[in-house]
Amino acid sequence: MTQQYQFSVNGKAVSVSLDNEATPLLDVLRNELGLMGTRFGCGLEQCGCCMVLIDGAPVKSCSREISTLAGKTITTVEGLGTPERPHPLQQAFLDEQAGQCGYCLAGILISAKALLEKNPSPTRKEIALALDGNICRCGSHNRIMRAVEKAATVMRGAKS
Amino acid sequence: MNAPALPGTLNDNPVLDRWVSFPAPGKVTVNTGRVELGQGVLTAMQQVATDELYVSMARVTVHSGDTVRAPNEGYTAGSQSIQTGAVAMRQACADVRALFLAQAAAIIGCKPDELSVRDGSILHNGASTGQDYWTLAGAIDLTAKATGSGARKAVADFTSIGQSSARLDLPPKIFGDAIFIHDMKLDGMVHARVVRQPNRGATIGTIDEAAIKRAAKGPVDLVRNGNFLAIVGSNETAVDLAGAAAVNHVAWQNVEAPTPLQQEAYWLLQRPTVDRVLGSPEPSDSQGRQRFEATFTRGFVAHASISPSCGLALFKDGQMTVWTHCQGVFPLRAALARTLKLEPSAIIVHHVQGSGCYGHNGADDAAADAAIIAMQKPGTPVRVRWRREEEFVYEPKSPSMVVKVRALLDDAGKPADWTQEIWSGNHNGRPGGGSSLLGEEALPGYTPPPPPNEVPEAAGGGATRNAEPLYDIPEKRIVHHKIVEQPVRVSALRGLGATANVFALECCIDELAERAGQDPVAYRLSITSDPRARAVIEKAAAMANWQPGPPNGGEGHGRGVAFARYKNKAAYCAVVVDLDVDEEIRLNNVWCATDGGLIVSPDGALNQLEGGIIQAASWVLKEQVRFDNDAPTGPSAFDWETYPVLKFSEVPEITIALLNTKDEVPLGIGEVAGGPVAAAIGNAVSHALGVRIRDLPLTRERIAATLLKE
Numbered sequence: 001m002t003q004q005y006q007f008s009v010n011g012k013a014v015s016v017s018l019d020n021e022a023t024p025l026l027d028v029l030r031n032e033l034g035l036m037g038t039r040f041g042c043g044l045e046q047c048g049c050c051m052v053l054i055d056g057a058p059v060k061s062c063s064r065e066i067s068t069l070a071g072k073t074i075t076t077v078e079g080l081g082t083p084e085r086p087h088p089l090q091q092a093f094l095d096e097q098a099g100q101c102g103y104c105l106a107g108i109l110i111s112a113k114a115l116l117e118k119n120p121s122p123t124r125k126e127i128a129l130a131l132d133g134n135i136c137r138c139g140s141h142n143r144i145m146r147a148v149e150k151a152a153t154v155m156r157g158a159k160s
Numbered sequence: 161m162n163a164p165a166l167p168g169t170l171n172d173n174p175v176l177d178r179w180v181s182f183p184a185p186g187k188v189t190v191n192t193g194r195v196e197l198g199q200g201v202l203t204a205m206q207q208v209a210t211d212e213l214y215v216s217m218a219r220v221t222v223h224s225g226d227t228v229r230a231p232n233e234g235y236t237a238g239s240q241s242i243q244t245g246a247v248a249m250r251q252a253c254a255d256v257r258a259l260f261l262a263q264a265a266a267i268i269g270c271k272p273d274e275l276s277v278r279d280g281s282i283l284h285n286g287a288s289t290g291q292d293y294w295t296l297a298g299a300i301d302l303t304a305k306a307t308g309s310g311a312r313k314a315v316a317d318f319t320s321i322g323q324s325s326a327r328l329d330l331p332p333k334i335f336g337d338a339i340f341i342h343d344m345k346l347d348g349m350v351h352a353r354v355v356r357q358p359n360r361g362a363t364i365g366t367i368d369e370a371a372i373k374r375a376a377k378g379p380v381d382l383v384r385n386g387n388f389l390a391i392v393g394s395n396e397t398a399v400d401l402a403g404a405a406a407v408n409h410v411a412w413q414n415v416e417a418p419t420p421l422q423q424e425a426y427w428l429l430q431r432p433t434v435d436r437v438l439g440s441p442e443p444s445d446s447q448g449r450q451r452f453e454a455t456f457t458r459g460f461v462a463h464a465s466i467s468p469s470c471g472l473a474l475f476k477d478g479q480m481t482v483w484t485h486c487q488g489v490f491p492l493r494a495a496l497a498r499t500l501k502l503e504p505s506a507i508i509v510h511h512v513q514g515s516g517c518y519g520h521n522g523a524d525d526a527a528a529d530a531a532i533i534a535m536q537k538p539g540t541p542v543r544v545r546w547r548r549e550e551e552f553v554y555e556p557k558s559p560s561m562v563v564k565v566r567a568l569l570d571d572a573g574k575p576a577d578w579t580q581e582i583w584s585g586n587h588n589g590r591p592g593g594g595s596s597l598l599g600e601e602a603l604p605g606y607t608p609p610p611p612p613n614e615v616p617e618a619a620g621g622g623a624t625r626n627a628e629p630l631y632d633i634p635e636k637r638i639v640h641h642k643i644v645e646q647p648v649r650v651s652a653l654r655g656l657g658a659t660a661n662v663f664a665l666e667c668c669i670d671e672l673a674e675r676a677g678q679d680p681v682a683y684r685l686s687i688t689s690d691p692r693a694r695a696v697i698e699k700a701a702a703m704a705n706w707q708p709g710p711p712n713g714g715e716g717h718g719r720g721v722a723f724a725r726y727k728n729k730a731a732y733c734a735v736v737v738d739l740d741v742d743e744e745i746r747l748n749n750v751w752c753a754t755d756g757g758l759i760v761s762p763d764g765a766l767n768q769l770e771g772g773i774i775q776a777a778s779w780v781l782k783e784q785v786r787f788d789n790d791a792p793t794g795p796s797a798f799d800w801e802t803y804p805v806l807k808f809s810e811v812p813e814i815t816i817a818l819l820n821t822k823d824e825v826p827l828g829i830g831e832v833a834g835g836p837v838a839a840a841i842g843n844a845v846s847h848a849l850g851v852r853i854r855d856l857p858l859t860r861e862r863i864a865a866t867l868l869k870e
Contacts, residue, residue: 020377020397027397036343037336041466042548043400046800049466077336086335093334097326097763100771101198102333103340103466103515128809135800137466138198138516139774140767141811 007072009033010079021067026050028066029076037077037106041135048134051107052076058114058133077106080113088158089113092151093144100138108134112148120156124149166308167251168244169193173231176259177302179252180213185294186280188213188220192249193233194241195225195487195511199830200327200764201241207760208246210320211313212253213293214277217320222328225511227493235488235592237519237652238620239730239828242760246826254310259300264291315758315822322822324763329513341485341512342470346541349472351396353403354529354544355389356554357602358415363387368409375405383536386604390533392542403547418647420788425457425560425855428583431643438617438624439637442566442579449568449576452672456565456664458856459784461558462803463653467515468546469555471527473534480507480534484527485514491592492524496531499600518775520590520651522546522555528597549798554598557785558653559585559646561623563664573676574687580627580665581639582657587622588615589651598649611644615656620727626658626835629665630725631687647787654772655834658726659779662835663842663856666722670843671852679708680721680843690725692755692821696734697723699753699817704736714850716741720843726832731756732819733829735773735836737812741848744860745781745841747812752833754816757824765829769816772833778806780838784857 006015009029016032024043029035029052038061041049045060052061053075081087086094089109099105108131115122115130122130127148128141136144165171173179173193181189190209194201202222210217223229225236233245257277264282265272268289276283282291315322332339364387372391373380378398383390389410391402421427472483480502486492489509497504509527517523530544546554561584568577589595593612600606615622627638673683681701688694700706701721718741723734732755740746750773759765782804785797797803838856845863846852853866 022377023397027400030343031396035336036338036340039340039467040342040545041468042800044548044799047466081335083331083335090334094326094331097324097330097767099198099330099333100200100767101466101514101516102330105333106336109334125809128807128811131808134808135466135805136808137464137518137775137805139771139778139811141774141806141808142770142814143767145808 025061025064048107051110088154089151092147096147098143098147168248169233170248174305178231182297191230204760207320232490239830243828258310349541351399355406365411371409376402388602418787422647423787433641458660463521468551469522469526471530473530474541475534486523495591519653525598556649556651559650561660577635584623585646585650587656623657627661663838666839696753700734703751718844718848720840722836722839730828731832733832735840737840755819756829758826776834776837
């Protein structure tokens with residue numbers, strides 16, 4: 001039976017109608033809302049490619065059923081910034097050329113955003129642990145962690 | 161008289177308009193057969209064209225990897241893109257520029273060498289002529305063939321090559337654009353999941369269609385051709401649910417699963433082999449010289465791409481169009497023609513970016529799946545995306561290997577005679593090498609092709625890659641035993657046989673240094689006359705502040721060094737690793753010195769080396785595809801828990817130096833670090849524990865078992 005689901009994505013109220021209440025949020029983002037930045041990696045909550053923020057907390061969207069999201073606020077990588085107005089994390093990833101194939105990056109940017117909101121001055125170890133739920137197979141880890149450190153510095157500067 | 165050979169892949173694609181065109185005023189398009197795999201190759205090509213055409217970078221668009229316009233450069237593999245692809249691009253651009261200068265000279269009435277180009281404008285003795293590439297383009301026939309006579313820019317005059325250029329492909333990945341093949345949407349597109357044939361020869365017994373459709377919770381159809389079965393529908397969620405459920409609702413006959421015995425490399429020693437010897441025959445006795453022998457192994461390793469493979473296809477009006485993230489669009493087209501019984505001219509293949517592949521993963525097969533289904537649904541675009549489990553179980557694996565080294569030593573304890581004996585499956589299972597596409601095996605009337613040939617020695621060899629030491633050893637040979645029948649599909653993974661061969665070879669060198677009571681760095685230098693090899697070894701040791709002397713063992717902390725020149729003809733690389741071992745290995749630091757000749761983009765090269773180092777560390781510490789769990793079919797590695805890779809909290813600090821050798825030809829660097837990293841870790845672990853482990857991976861279980869035996 002078709003049902004309506006209402007929530008907010010990247011600051012905009014959205015409403016989708018779906019037959020299957022178990023439809024994963026990831027499928028809704030990609031196939032209903034056309035937001036392709038959140039990627040499918042495993043469908044098993046293991047790799048982090050599909051990470052989004054739900055009410056500010058990092059969540060793997062591949063297994064999160066749409067029926068649990070009424071009224072929630074969701075942020076995807078598209079909600080971080082744009083090439084014209086990049087989020088400090090995105091600017092730092094560009095500056096550090098942090099990535100190779102880039103398939104993992106959207107999820108990693110989201111995990112990093114969640115970390116920096118909780119902990120504006122993370123150590124390298126804290127960054128690493130915060131990103132352990134994201135897999136990077138190309139080996140861009142050190143660049144990615146440098147970029148997160150750099151963004152943290154920029155964001156602290158902007159606040160002071 | 162034969163014309164001199166053109167550089168790199170220009171020889172096979174001499175027509176200039178395959179490389180360069182001037183589509184609109186102020187614009188240049190260069191075509192490359194190389195494809196973007198996250199290694200930054202398109203940016204490197206843009207840099208090359210910028211320099212050799214004397215235009216600003218913003219004018220240059222890079223078009224890549226399709227069978228319509230791009231040159232046929234085979235596979236984007238083997239660290240060849242810069243070594244053979246960029247040199248071809250460079251000469252093609254230089255030849256094109258020469259044609260324009262000749263044309264301008266004829267119009268102006270001067271000699272071509274009085275002319276120069278500045279950002280596409282033709283200057284005469286430095287002054288404007290009113291002519292530029294775009295005013296002249298109509299008069300120049302770019303269907304002409306390259307001659308190789310266009311003067312290439314001097315290295316000292318490069319403005320773009322040698323500079324770290326920001327990657328073209330990164331911003332869309334950082335802003336979440338729909339850049340990947342997985343993100344493509346075509347009008348009227350249907351989604352599909354394949355119900356995989358468990359193994360070649362397995363046949364469908366029964367299909368519980370009702371159960372599959374119930375699981376979908378939405379409308380789906382089944383498409384079948386022989387033993388090729390797929391779920392198709394317009395709602396991806398429903399197709400995905402049905403695809404996952406179908407594994408349990410289709411009964412197969414003639415199923416063969418690999419056995420736990422086959423997962424260990426030593427299994428290879430019991431199998432029938434195809435043998436050959438490269439080099440002089442092995443001496444029948446040691447002639448009084450000291451003999452050293454050691455055996456090393458490595459299990460099956462997965463590519464483990466972060467995204468499962470994806471392919472799209474549309475069959476319309478007799479024309480098949482395929483979108484794929486594979487490494488070679490032309491070889492895939494040929495394999496698809498065979499599979500679909502179409503003429504190659506009826507197939508167009510476009511490359512679209514996927515996640516990193518590091519070799520032959522499921523990309524070609526997913527494209528074939530889409531094409532097989534599309535043949536049965538003319539006019540409807542079909543998108544196949546593999547499931548995570550499907551990628552792990554069905555991607556071709558890097559074959560397991562046993563490497564036995566036998567050395568005869570001279571009076572000073574240096575190797576005088578070296579035999580590297582290898583047991584391995586084939587490292588070339590690519591469709592372009594004659595192997596079947598996975599879906600093809602399930603189609604009616606399928607006949608298995610003859611086993612493919614291993615990668616030829618001229619291309620660096622497969623199982624034999626880097627089996628010959630570069631050291632000054634008077635007599636060397638390779639004994640190669642190929643094991644054709646394998647429990648799983650096997651093919652190319654970054655570095656091919658080099659990882660296991662360099663691991664074996666460089667661990668042996670360390671053991672020989674230890675026997676001789678010598679420092680491992682000094683011992684290597686004492687048998688190395690190639691100055692570029694010496695330079696990287698000395699540099700890596702200096703970076704690590706290497707303290708000479710025989711290593712102390714058994715303290716739980718170790719340092720190891722290793723060296724290789726990839727394929728003995730690409731880049732040189734030396735690595736020092738610092739680590740601690742208690743129950744498991746903790747990597748602290750990796751120092752790496754690399755000589756890649758002329759480097760197009762230093763930061764791009766560093767990124768590739770860093771990635772190669774971390775990936776090799778992951779292989780060595782963690783990775784083996786096992787067959788000993790209760791997996792539904794095939795390998796028991798089917799997700800990231802059964803096949804873990806290195807995590808953020810486990811990567812070492814990495815310091816890399818690129819040696820300044822920009823006057824030398826460019827040498828491929830993408831795969832150079834794997835072998836040296838594997839061996840340097842092996843050597844460091846040996847020094848930390850005081851006992852050598854010769855079997856990869858160096859897991860916690862293996863370390864514990866080794867220490868218990870001591």
